[in-house]
Amino acid sequence: MSGAVRALFLRELRIARRIGGGASIGVVFFLILVTIMPFALGPDLNLLAKLGPAILWIAALLATLLGLDRLFQADADDGSLDVLVNVVLPLELIVAVKCAAHWVSNALPLILVSPLFGLMLAMDAKALAAVAASLIAGTPALTMIGAIGAALTVSLRRGGLLMAVLVLPLSIPVLIFGVSAASATSGGAAPFLTPFLMLCAISLFAIAAAPFAAAAALRLVRE
Amino acid sequence: MRLSAEKVALERGGRLVFAELSLEVGAGEALVIVGPNGAGKSSLLRAIAGFLPLAAGRIELRGGDADASLGEQAHYLGHADALKGALTASENLSFWAGVCGGDSSRNACSRALGCLGLAHVADFPVHALSAGQKRRVALARLLVAERPLWLLDEPTTALDAAAQALFAAVMGEHLTSGGLILAATHAPLGLECARTLYLGPAESVAA
Numbered sequence: 001m002s003g004a005v006r007a008l009f010l011r012e013l014r015i016a017r018r019i020g021g022g023a024s025i026g027v028v029f030f031l032i033l034v035t036i037m038p039f040a041l042g043p044d045l046n047l048l049a050k051l052g053p054a055i056l057w058i059a060a061l062l063a064t065l066l067g068l069d070r071l072f073q074a075d076a077d078d079g080s081l082d083v084l085v086n087v088v089l090p091l092e093l094i095v096a097v098k099c100a101a102h103w104v105s106n107a108l109p110l111i112l113v114s115p116l117f118g119l120m121l122a123m124d125a126k127a128l129a130a131v132a133a134s135l136i137a138g139t140p141a142l143t144m145i146g147a148i149g150a151a152l153t154v155s156l157r158r159g160g161l162l163m164a165v166l167v168l169p170l171s172i173p174v175l176i177f178g179v180s181a182a183s184a185t186s187g188g189a190a191p192f193l194t195p196f197l198m199l200c201a202i203s204l205f206a207i208a209a210a211p212f213a214a215a216a217a218l219r220l221v222r223e
Numbered sequence: 224m225r226l227s228a229e230k231v232a233l234e235r236g237g238r239l240v241f242a243e244l245s246l247e248v249g250a251g252e253a254l255v256i257v258g259p260n261g262a263g264k265s266s267l268l269r270a271i272a273g274f275l276p277l278a279a280g281r282i283e284l285r286g287g288d289a290d291a292s293l294g295e296q297a298h299y300l301g302h303a304d305a306l307k308g309a310l311t312a313s314e315n316l317s318f319w320a321g322v323c324g325g326d327s328s329r330n331a332c333s334r335a336l337g338c339l340g341l342a343h344v345a346d347f348p349v350h351a352l353s354a355g356q357k358r359r360v361a362l363a364r365l366l367v368a369e370r371p372l373w374l375l376d377e378p379t380t381a382l383d384a385a386a387q388a389l390f391a392a393v394m395g396e397h398l399t400s401g402g403l404i405l406a407a408t409h410a411p412l413g414l415e416c417a418r419t420l421y422l423g424p425a426e427s428v429a430a
Contacts, residue, residue, distance in 0.1 A: 004321055007327060014309075014310060085273070086273065086297065
Protein backbone atom coordinates (compact mmCIF):
# COMPACT_ATOMS: atom_id res chain seq x y z
CA MET A 1 0.00 0.00 0.00
CA SER A 2 2.80 2.44 0.82
CA GLY A 3 4.37 1.49 -2.50
CA ALA A 4 1.14 2.42 -4.25
CA VAL A 5 1.00 5.77 -2.44
CA ARG A 6 4.58 6.46 -3.48
CA ALA A 7 3.86 5.51 -7.09
CA LEU A 8 0.85 7.83 -7.24
CA PHE A 9 2.67 10.74 -5.56
CA LEU A 10 5.71 10.47 -7.85
CA ARG A 11 3.52 10.17 -10.94
CA GLU A 12 1.63 13.36 -10.03
CA LEU A 13 4.88 15.27 -9.42
CA ARG A 14 6.36 14.00 -12.67
CA ILE A 15 3.31 15.03 -14.68
CA ALA A 16 3.28 18.46 -13.04
CA ARG A 17 6.95 18.94 -13.89
CA ARG A 18 6.75 17.71 -17.49
CA ILE A 19 3.53 19.37 -18.54
CA GLY A 20 4.64 22.63 -16.99
CA GLY A 21 1.57 24.65 -16.25
CA GLY A 22 2.02 23.52 -12.66
CA ALA A 23 4.64 25.22 -10.57
CA SER A 24 6.15 27.62 -13.08
CA ILE A 25 2.90 29.06 -14.44
CA GLY A 26 1.44 29.35 -10.93
CA VAL A 27 4.46 31.35 -9.80
CA VAL A 28 4.33 33.60 -12.87
CA PHE A 29 0.60 34.19 -12.32
CA PHE A 30 1.34 35.02 -8.68
CA LEU A 31 4.06 37.44 -9.77
CA ILE A 32 1.76 39.19 -12.24
CA LEU A 33 -1.04 39.58 -9.69
CA VAL A 34 1.37 41.07 -7.16
CA THR A 35 2.95 43.31 -9.79
CA ILE A 36 -0.26 44.87 -11.06
CA MET A 37 -1.36 45.89 -7.56
CA PRO A 38 1.03 48.87 -7.24
CA PHE A 39 -0.16 50.07 -10.65
CA ALA A 40 -3.74 50.06 -9.40
CA LEU A 41 -3.07 51.40 -5.90
CA GLY A 42 -0.37 53.93 -6.70
CA PRO A 43 3.23 54.16 -5.49
CA ASP A 44 2.43 54.98 -1.84
CA LEU A 45 4.91 52.72 -0.02
CA ASN A 46 3.16 52.95 3.35
CA LEU A 47 -0.15 51.95 1.82
CA LEU A 48 1.47 49.07 -0.10
CA ALA A 49 3.23 47.79 3.01
CA LYS A 50 -0.06 47.90 4.91
CA LEU A 51 -1.98 46.10 2.17
CA GLY A 52 0.91 43.76 1.31
CA PRO A 53 -0.21 40.73 3.33
CA ALA A 54 -3.74 40.96 1.91
CA ILE A 55 -2.43 41.30 -1.66
CA LEU A 56 -0.11 38.31 -1.26
CA TRP A 57 -2.88 36.22 0.23
CA ILE A 58 -5.42 37.01 -2.49
CA ALA A 59 -2.79 36.36 -5.14
CA ALA A 60 -1.90 33.04 -3.49
CA LEU A 61 -5.57 32.10 -3.27
CA LEU A 62 -6.17 32.72 -6.97
CA ALA A 63 -2.91 31.08 -8.03
CA THR A 64 -3.72 27.98 -5.97
CA LEU A 65 -7.10 27.69 -7.66
CA LEU A 66 -5.51 28.02 -11.08
CA GLY A 67 -4.39 24.45 -11.56
CA LEU A 68 -6.94 22.76 -9.33
CA ASP A 69 -9.75 22.40 -11.86
CA ARG A 70 -7.70 19.79 -13.72
CA LEU A 71 -6.92 17.83 -10.55
CA PHE A 72 -9.40 15.06 -11.35
CA GLN A 73 -10.60 16.13 -14.78
CA ALA A 74 -7.34 15.22 -16.50
CA ASP A 75 -7.67 11.69 -15.11
CA ALA A 76 -11.37 11.51 -15.98
CA ASP A 77 -10.70 12.57 -19.58
CA ASP A 78 -8.06 9.97 -20.38
CA GLY A 79 -9.81 7.11 -18.55
CA SER A 80 -7.29 6.95 -15.69
CA LEU A 81 -9.99 7.69 -13.13
CA ASP A 82 -11.89 4.53 -14.12
CA VAL A 83 -8.81 2.48 -13.35
CA LEU A 84 -7.89 4.46 -10.22
CA VAL A 85 -11.30 3.72 -8.68
CA ASN A 86 -10.42 0.03 -8.58
CA VAL A 87 -6.81 0.06 -7.41
CA VAL A 88 -5.56 -1.18 -4.06
CA LEU A 89 -5.92 2.29 -2.51
CA PRO A 90 -9.28 3.63 -1.31
CA LEU A 91 -10.50 6.62 -3.33
CA GLU A 92 -10.23 8.86 -0.24
CA LEU A 93 -6.52 8.14 0.01
CA ILE A 94 -6.07 8.73 -3.73
CA VAL A 95 -7.68 12.16 -3.31
CA ALA A 96 -5.42 12.93 -0.34
CA VAL A 97 -2.26 11.87 -2.18
CA LYS A 98 -3.18 13.82 -5.30
CA CYS A 99 -3.85 16.89 -3.15
CA ALA A 100 -0.52 16.47 -1.37
CA ALA A 101 1.29 16.27 -4.69
CA HIS A 102 -0.65 19.27 -5.98
CA TRP A 103 0.28 21.26 -2.88
CA VAL A 104 3.96 20.37 -3.26
CA SER A 105 4.06 21.23 -6.95
CA ASN A 106 1.84 24.33 -6.89
CA ALA A 107 1.48 25.87 -3.43
CA LEU A 108 4.97 25.24 -2.08
CA PRO A 109 6.70 27.25 -4.86
CA LEU A 110 4.32 30.16 -4.13
CA ILE A 111 5.23 30.08 -0.45
CA LEU A 112 8.94 29.99 -1.29
CA VAL A 113 8.75 33.05 -3.55
CA SER A 114 6.27 35.00 -1.43
CA PRO A 115 8.98 36.78 0.65
CA LEU A 116 10.64 37.85 -2.60
CA PHE A 117 7.41 39.26 -4.00
CA GLY A 118 6.62 40.86 -0.65
CA LEU A 119 9.76 42.98 -1.07
CA MET A 120 8.10 44.55 -4.11
CA LEU A 121 5.30 45.67 -1.80
CA ALA A 122 7.74 47.37 0.61
CA MET A 123 7.09 44.88 3.41
CA ASP A 124 9.64 44.51 6.21
CA ALA A 125 11.33 41.28 7.24
CA LYS A 126 8.96 40.44 10.08
CA ALA A 127 5.91 40.90 7.87
CA LEU A 128 7.49 38.72 5.17
CA ALA A 129 8.07 35.94 7.67
CA ALA A 130 4.52 36.26 8.96
CA VAL A 131 3.11 36.01 5.43
CA ALA A 132 5.20 32.94 4.60
CA ALA A 133 4.24 31.25 7.87
CA SER A 134 0.55 31.97 7.41
CA LEU A 135 0.70 30.69 3.82
CA ILE A 136 2.32 27.44 4.96
CA ALA A 137 -0.45 26.99 7.51
CA GLY A 138 -3.29 28.10 5.24
CA THR A 139 -2.61 26.81 1.73
CA PRO A 140 -3.30 23.14 2.61
CA ALA A 141 -6.87 24.20 3.44
CA LEU A 142 -7.15 26.02 0.10
CA THR A 143 -5.95 22.94 -1.81
CA MET A 144 -8.28 20.61 0.06
CA ILE A 145 -11.35 22.84 -0.30
CA GLY A 146 -10.48 23.26 -3.97
CA ALA A 147 -10.31 19.50 -4.36
CA ILE A 148 -13.97 19.22 -3.36
CA GLY A 149 -14.87 21.76 -6.04
CA ALA A 150 -12.68 19.95 -8.56
CA ALA A 151 -14.40 16.65 -7.77
CA LEU A 152 -17.87 18.17 -8.12
CA THR A 153 -17.08 19.70 -11.51
CA VAL A 154 -15.11 16.73 -12.85
CA SER A 155 -17.60 15.85 -15.56
CA LEU A 156 -18.18 19.41 -16.79
CA ARG A 157 -16.33 20.54 -19.88
CA ARG A 158 -15.75 24.12 -18.73
CA GLY A 159 -15.87 23.43 -15.02
CA GLY A 160 -13.03 25.77 -14.04
CA LEU A 161 -15.17 28.85 -13.60
CA LEU A 162 -17.95 27.01 -11.78
CA MET A 163 -15.31 25.52 -9.52
CA ALA A 164 -14.00 28.99 -8.64
CA VAL A 165 -17.57 30.13 -7.91
CA LEU A 166 -18.07 27.13 -5.64
CA VAL A 167 -14.74 27.28 -3.89
CA LEU A 168 -14.04 30.99 -3.36
CA PRO A 169 -16.88 31.58 -0.87
CA LEU A 170 -15.76 28.52 1.10
CA SER A 171 -12.23 29.86 1.33
CA ILE A 172 -13.30 33.12 2.98
CA PRO A 173 -12.54 31.86 6.55
CA VAL A 174 -9.06 30.84 5.42
CA LEU A 175 -8.56 34.27 3.90
CA ILE A 176 -9.78 36.09 7.02
CA PHE A 177 -7.52 34.24 9.43
CA GLY A 178 -4.64 34.10 6.97
CA VAL A 179 -4.56 37.84 6.34
CA SER A 180 -5.11 38.62 9.99
CA ALA A 181 -2.14 36.46 11.00
CA ALA A 182 0.00 37.77 8.17
CA SER A 183 -0.67 41.42 8.94
CA ALA A 184 -0.17 41.05 12.70
CA THR A 185 3.32 42.52 12.54
CA SER A 186 2.43 45.30 10.10
CA GLY A 187 -0.26 47.06 12.09
CA GLY A 188 -2.93 44.38 12.06
CA ALA A 189 -5.80 44.26 14.54
CA ALA A 190 -4.98 40.88 16.15
CA PRO A 191 -1.79 39.35 17.57
CA PHE A 192 -0.11 36.73 15.36
CA LEU A 193 -0.72 33.56 17.30
CA THR A 194 -4.52 33.50 17.66
CA PRO A 195 -5.45 33.71 13.96
CA PHE A 196 -2.45 31.52 13.08
CA LEU A 197 -3.71 28.72 15.32
CA MET A 198 -7.20 29.07 13.86
CA LEU A 199 -5.65 28.79 10.42
CA CYS A 200 -3.83 25.60 11.45
CA ALA A 201 -7.10 24.23 12.81
CA ILE A 202 -8.96 24.96 9.55
CA SER A 203 -6.20 23.29 7.54
CA LEU A 204 -6.13 20.21 9.75
CA PHE A 205 -9.91 19.91 9.58
CA ALA A 206 -9.85 20.31 5.79
CA ILE A 207 -7.11 17.69 5.42
CA ALA A 208 -9.14 15.26 7.53
CA ALA A 209 -12.57 15.87 6.02
CA ALA A 210 -12.07 16.99 2.41
CA PRO A 211 -10.78 13.64 1.05
CA PHE A 212 -14.05 12.01 2.12
CA ALA A 213 -16.16 14.81 0.65
CA ALA A 214 -14.21 14.84 -2.62
CA ALA A 215 -14.27 11.05 -2.94
CA ALA A 216 -18.02 11.00 -2.31
CA ALA A 217 -18.48 13.70 -4.94
CA LEU A 218 -16.36 11.75 -7.44
CA ARG A 219 -18.41 8.60 -6.89
CA LEU A 220 -21.66 10.52 -7.23
CA VAL A 221 -20.95 12.51 -10.37
CA ARG A 222 -19.38 9.60 -12.24
CA GLU A 223 -22.45 7.38 -12.17
CA MET B 224 -13.65 -19.02 -9.99
CA ARG B 225 -16.90 -18.10 -11.62
CA LEU B 226 -18.46 -14.79 -12.58
CA SER B 227 -22.22 -14.87 -12.51
CA ALA B 228 -24.79 -12.20 -13.20
CA GLU B 229 -28.41 -12.89 -12.32
CA LYS B 230 -31.36 -11.02 -13.80
CA VAL B 231 -29.40 -7.81 -14.12
CA ALA B 232 -31.19 -4.66 -15.23
CA LEU B 233 -29.46 -1.41 -15.99
CA GLU B 234 -30.77 2.12 -16.41
CA ARG B 235 -28.96 5.01 -18.03
CA GLY B 236 -30.46 8.48 -17.75
CA GLY B 237 -33.89 7.11 -16.90
CA ARG B 238 -33.92 4.74 -19.88
CA LEU B 239 -33.90 0.99 -19.35
CA VAL B 240 -30.91 -0.32 -21.29
CA PHE B 241 -31.54 -4.01 -20.67
CA ALA B 242 -33.30 -6.20 -18.11
CA GLU B 243 -33.34 -9.81 -17.00
CA LEU B 244 -29.82 -10.38 -18.25
CA SER B 245 -28.08 -13.43 -16.81
CA LEU B 246 -24.65 -14.72 -17.68
CA GLU B 247 -22.06 -17.15 -16.37
CA VAL B 248 -18.36 -17.16 -17.11
CA GLY B 249 -16.10 -19.79 -15.57
CA ALA B 250 -12.33 -19.88 -15.11
CA GLY B 251 -10.54 -20.18 -18.43
CA GLU B 252 -13.59 -19.02 -20.37
CA ALA B 253 -14.07 -16.02 -22.59
CA LEU B 254 -17.37 -14.37 -23.34
CA VAL B 255 -17.66 -12.01 -26.28
CA ILE B 256 -20.52 -9.53 -26.03
CA VAL B 257 -21.84 -8.39 -29.38
CA GLY B 258 -24.77 -6.27 -30.39
CA PRO B 259 -25.71 -3.04 -32.12
CA ASN B 260 -24.64 0.40 -30.89
CA GLY B 261 -26.53 1.40 -27.78
CA ALA B 262 -27.40 -2.16 -26.81
CA GLY B 263 -25.58 -1.72 -23.50
CA LYS B 264 -22.35 -3.63 -24.09
CA SER B 265 -20.15 -0.97 -22.50
CA SER B 266 -22.70 -0.32 -19.75
CA LEU B 267 -22.66 -4.00 -18.84
CA LEU B 268 -18.87 -4.00 -18.55
CA ARG B 269 -18.93 -0.78 -16.53
CA ALA B 270 -21.58 -2.24 -14.24
CA ILE B 271 -19.47 -5.34 -13.64
CA ALA B 272 -16.47 -3.11 -12.88
CA GLY B 273 -18.62 -1.34 -10.29
CA PHE B 274 -18.90 2.06 -12.01
CA LEU B 275 -22.66 1.90 -12.58
CA PRO B 276 -25.30 0.93 -10.05
CA LEU B 277 -27.57 -1.94 -11.02
CA ALA B 278 -31.28 -1.24 -11.29
CA ALA B 279 -31.98 -4.87 -10.39
CA GLY B 280 -30.21 -8.19 -10.02
CA ARG B 281 -26.75 -9.04 -8.75
CA ILE B 282 -23.27 -9.71 -10.06
CA GLU B 283 -20.70 -11.70 -8.14
CA LEU B 284 -17.38 -13.44 -8.56
CA ARG B 285 -17.52 -16.78 -6.77
CA GLY B 286 -14.25 -18.21 -5.57
CA GLY B 287 -12.51 -14.84 -5.72
CA ASP B 288 -10.87 -12.79 -3.00
CA ALA B 289 -13.55 -12.19 -0.36
CA ASP B 290 -11.87 -9.01 0.90
CA ALA B 291 -11.68 -7.29 -2.46
CA SER B 292 -14.56 -5.86 -4.44
CA LEU B 293 -15.36 -7.26 -7.86
CA GLY B 294 -13.81 -4.20 -9.48
CA GLU B 295 -10.57 -4.68 -7.56
CA GLN B 296 -10.23 -8.18 -9.00
CA ALA B 297 -10.83 -6.98 -12.52
CA HIS B 298 -8.85 -5.09 -15.11
CA TYR B 299 -11.17 -2.67 -16.85
CA LEU B 300 -9.99 -1.48 -20.25
CA GLY B 301 -12.34 1.15 -21.62
CA HIS B 302 -12.40 3.22 -24.78
CA ALA B 303 -9.85 5.58 -23.28
CA ASP B 304 -6.33 4.28 -22.86
CA ALA B 305 -5.74 5.60 -19.31
CA LEU B 306 -2.26 6.77 -20.25
CA LYS B 307 -0.56 10.07 -19.50
CA GLY B 308 0.97 11.59 -22.62
CA ALA B 309 3.72 13.34 -20.68
CA LEU B 310 5.06 10.09 -19.20
CA THR B 311 6.95 7.41 -21.07
CA ALA B 312 5.33 4.07 -21.84
CA SER B 313 7.28 2.29 -19.12
CA GLU B 314 6.58 5.05 -16.57
CA ASN B 315 2.87 4.70 -17.28
CA LEU B 316 3.03 0.94 -16.88
CA SER B 317 5.16 1.05 -13.78
CA PHE B 318 2.67 3.48 -12.19
CA TRP B 319 -0.28 1.20 -12.93
CA ALA B 320 1.65 -1.80 -11.66
CA GLY B 321 2.45 0.13 -8.48
CA VAL B 322 -1.12 1.13 -7.69
CA CYS B 323 -2.75 -2.10 -8.91
CA GLY B 324 -0.56 -4.22 -6.67
CA GLY B 325 1.68 -5.63 -9.38
CA ASP B 326 5.40 -5.70 -10.06
CA SER B 327 6.44 -2.14 -10.93
CA SER B 328 10.07 -2.95 -11.68
CA ARG B 329 11.49 -1.93 -15.02
CA ASN B 330 12.00 -5.54 -16.06
CA ALA B 331 8.37 -6.44 -15.53
CA CYS B 332 7.24 -3.43 -17.56
CA SER B 333 9.64 -4.21 -20.42
CA ARG B 334 8.45 -7.79 -20.42
CA ALA B 335 4.79 -6.69 -20.65
CA LEU B 336 5.63 -4.28 -23.46
CA GLY B 337 7.62 -7.02 -25.17
CA CYS B 338 4.58 -9.33 -25.14
CA LEU B 339 2.80 -6.77 -27.30
CA GLY B 340 5.80 -6.07 -29.51
CA LEU B 341 6.52 -2.64 -28.05
CA ALA B 342 9.85 -3.12 -26.27
CA HIS B 343 11.48 -0.51 -28.50
CA VAL B 344 9.18 2.36 -27.44
CA ALA B 345 9.46 1.85 -23.67
CA ASP B 346 11.26 5.16 -23.17
CA PHE B 347 9.23 7.29 -25.55
CA PRO B 348 6.66 9.69 -24.12
CA VAL B 349 3.22 8.29 -24.86
CA HIS B 350 2.03 11.43 -26.65
CA ALA B 351 4.59 10.66 -29.36
CA LEU B 352 3.15 7.21 -30.04
CA SER B 353 0.56 6.33 -32.67
CA ALA B 354 -3.02 5.43 -31.74
CA GLY B 355 -2.34 1.72 -32.20
CA GLN B 356 0.84 1.87 -30.14
CA LYS B 357 -0.99 3.70 -27.35
CA ARG B 358 -3.64 0.99 -27.39
CA ARG B 359 -0.93 -1.65 -27.10
CA VAL B 360 0.62 0.14 -24.11
CA ALA B 361 -2.86 0.22 -22.56
CA LEU B 362 -3.20 -3.52 -23.20
CA ALA B 363 0.18 -4.11 -21.57
CA ARG B 364 -1.38 -2.78 -18.35
CA LEU B 365 -3.34 -6.05 -18.17
CA LEU B 366 -0.04 -7.89 -17.81
CA VAL B 367 1.83 -5.83 -15.20
CA ALA B 368 -0.61 -6.63 -12.39
CA GLU B 369 -2.28 -9.98 -12.11
CA ARG B 370 -6.07 -9.89 -11.90
CA PRO B 371 -8.30 -12.81 -12.81
CA LEU B 372 -11.10 -10.98 -14.61
CA TRP B 373 -10.47 -8.89 -17.73
CA LEU B 374 -13.24 -6.53 -18.84
CA LEU B 375 -12.32 -5.35 -22.32
CA ASP B 376 -14.29 -2.72 -24.20
CA GLU B 377 -13.34 -2.79 -27.89
CA PRO B 378 -9.81 -3.92 -27.02
CA THR B 379 -8.53 -4.18 -30.59
CA THR B 380 -9.45 -0.66 -31.73
CA ALA B 381 -6.64 0.79 -33.89
CA LEU B 382 -4.57 -2.42 -33.71
CA ASP B 383 -2.99 -3.79 -36.89
CA ALA B 384 -3.26 -7.46 -37.83
CA ALA B 385 0.07 -8.38 -36.23
CA ALA B 386 -0.83 -6.69 -32.96
CA GLN B 387 -4.24 -8.36 -32.96
CA ALA B 388 -2.53 -11.73 -33.27
CA LEU B 389 -0.15 -10.86 -30.43
CA PHE B 390 -3.06 -9.80 -28.25
CA ALA B 391 -5.00 -12.96 -29.10
CA ALA B 392 -1.99 -14.93 -27.86
CA VAL B 393 -1.87 -12.84 -24.67
CA MET B 394 -5.58 -13.48 -24.06
CA GLY B 395 -5.10 -17.19 -24.76
CA GLU B 396 -2.37 -17.34 -22.14
CA HIS B 397 -4.56 -15.56 -19.61
CA LEU B 398 -7.34 -18.09 -20.22
CA THR B 399 -4.95 -21.03 -19.95
CA SER B 400 -3.82 -19.80 -16.55
CA GLY B 401 -7.43 -19.79 -15.33
CA GLY B 402 -8.40 -16.20 -16.10
CA LEU B 403 -11.79 -14.91 -17.23
CA ILE B 404 -12.38 -12.54 -20.14
CA LEU B 405 -15.44 -10.50 -20.99
CA ALA B 406 -15.04 -8.47 -24.14
CA ALA B 407 -17.45 -6.16 -25.91
CA THR B 408 -16.49 -5.93 -29.54
CA HIS B 409 -17.61 -5.63 -33.13
CA ALA B 410 -14.48 -7.21 -34.57
CA PRO B 411 -13.53 -10.86 -34.10
CA LEU B 412 -10.93 -11.23 -31.35
CA GLY B 413 -9.26 -14.39 -32.64
CA LEU B 414 -10.37 -16.47 -29.66
CA GLU B 415 -11.64 -19.81 -30.91
CA CYS B 416 -13.03 -21.03 -27.61
CA ALA B 417 -14.99 -17.86 -26.86
CA ARG B 418 -18.75 -17.98 -26.39
CA THR B 419 -20.89 -15.15 -27.70
CA LEU B 420 -23.60 -13.20 -25.92
CA TYR B 421 -25.90 -11.19 -28.15
CA LEU B 422 -27.35 -8.04 -26.62
CA GLY B 423 -30.38 -6.94 -28.60
CA PRO B 424 -31.30 -3.36 -29.38
CA ALA B 425 -32.55 -1.49 -26.33
CA GLU B 426 -36.08 -1.01 -27.69
CA SER B 427 -36.86 -4.72 -27.86
CA VAL B 428 -35.85 -5.24 -24.23
CA ALA B 429 -37.77 -2.25 -22.97
CA ALA B 430 -40.93 -3.33 -24.78
